[in-house]
Amino acid sequence: MARGMLPSSAMARSQPLAPTGSPRVARGGRTAAAQTAAPLVPPRPTIPKLRQAAAGCRACHLWKRGTQTVFGEGSSRSRVMFVGEQPGNREDVEGRPFVGPAGRLFDASLERAGIDRAQVYVTNVVKHFKWEPRGKRRIHQKPNAVEIAACRPWLEAEIAVVLPSVLVCLGATAAQALLGRSFRVSRERGRFVPSALAPRVIATVHPSSLLRAPDEATRRAETARFVADLRKVAGAIRG
Numbered sequence: 537m538a539r540g541m542l543p544s545s546a547m548a549r550s551q552p553l554a555p556t557g558s559p560r561v562a563r564g565g566r567t568a569a570a571q572t573a574a575p576l577v578p579p580r581p582t583i584p585k586l587r588q589a590a591a592g593c594r595a596c597h598l599w600k601r602g603t604q605t606v607f608g609e610g611s612s613r614s615r616v617m618f619v620g621e622q623p624g625n626r627e628d629v630e631g632r633p634f635v636g637p638a639g640r641l642f643d644a645s646l647e648r649a650g651i652d653r654a655q656v657y658v659t660n661v662v663k664h665f666k667w668e669p670r671g672k673r674r675i676h677q678k679p680n681a682v683e684i685a686a687c688r689p690w691l692e693a694e695i696a697v698v699l700p701s702v703l704v705c706l707g708a709t710a711a712q713a714l715l716g717r718s719f720r721v722s723r724e725r726g727r728f729v730p731s732a733l734a735p736r737v738i739a740t741v742h743p744s745s746l747l748r749a750p751d752e753a754t755r756r757a758e759t760a761r762f763v764a765d766l767r768k769v770a771g772a773i774r775g
């Protein structure tokens with residue numbers, strides 16, 4: 537399949553699928569422009585073109601709070617794509633995905649699994665940091681369905697350009713956005729599941745969940761399970 541084209545079957549499975557063009561939806565008897573980045577996606581996209589276009593994205597309200605758009609990162613020839621939830625505090629400041637505490641744990645786990653981060657493409661379902669102030673701190677807020685749908689055209693375009701052989705959902709937000717609302721990471725993690733999004737698709741936990749483990753023994757055990765899931769990814773890349 538040509539790079540830049542997401543299979544129509546994959547589009548059909550996508551949920552919730554953002555409408556394209558300049559859609560209008562009924563709201564309380566009035567019509568309002570649907571929140572979607574679709575009109576911003578450039579024709580014949582490449583990752584640099586997409587990153588540049590996404591830098592000005594105002595498809596939903598999250599741009600107002602975020603410092604900048606945090607677009608995906610990695611070679612468009614990567615065989616594997618990891619999809620997280622949204623940038624965190626550090627990512628928002630640096631403008632790069634997975635560079636904060638969860639990102640460091642992710643990097644260390646990739647290394648243990650024999651995967652070179654320089655060879656993978658890393659991105660998020662939502663490209664702006666959603667947070668609320670608590671004192672001087674910015675506290676992560678889970679993105680809602682409208683925000684996820686608004687941002688979805690960027691992720692679809694990234695998948696269509698990179699055409700990964702292996703797509704890895706990190707955590708429930710990514711897994712449910714890409715594999716359906718009924719997908720349960722707790723039940724189905726570490727197993728390749730049928731999907732038109734890529735030849736091999738798998739979900740595992742989000743590395744930030746390891747940081748929230750109640751004690752050191754649990755953290756070690758859960759990190760080992762995470763690394764075991766990543767080893768399956770490493771095997772799929774090789775195979």
Ligand code: URA
Pocket residue numbers: 620621622623624627632633634635636638639660742744
């Ligand atoms: N968590 C994510 O899901 N993505 C990041 O980029 C950082 C933390």
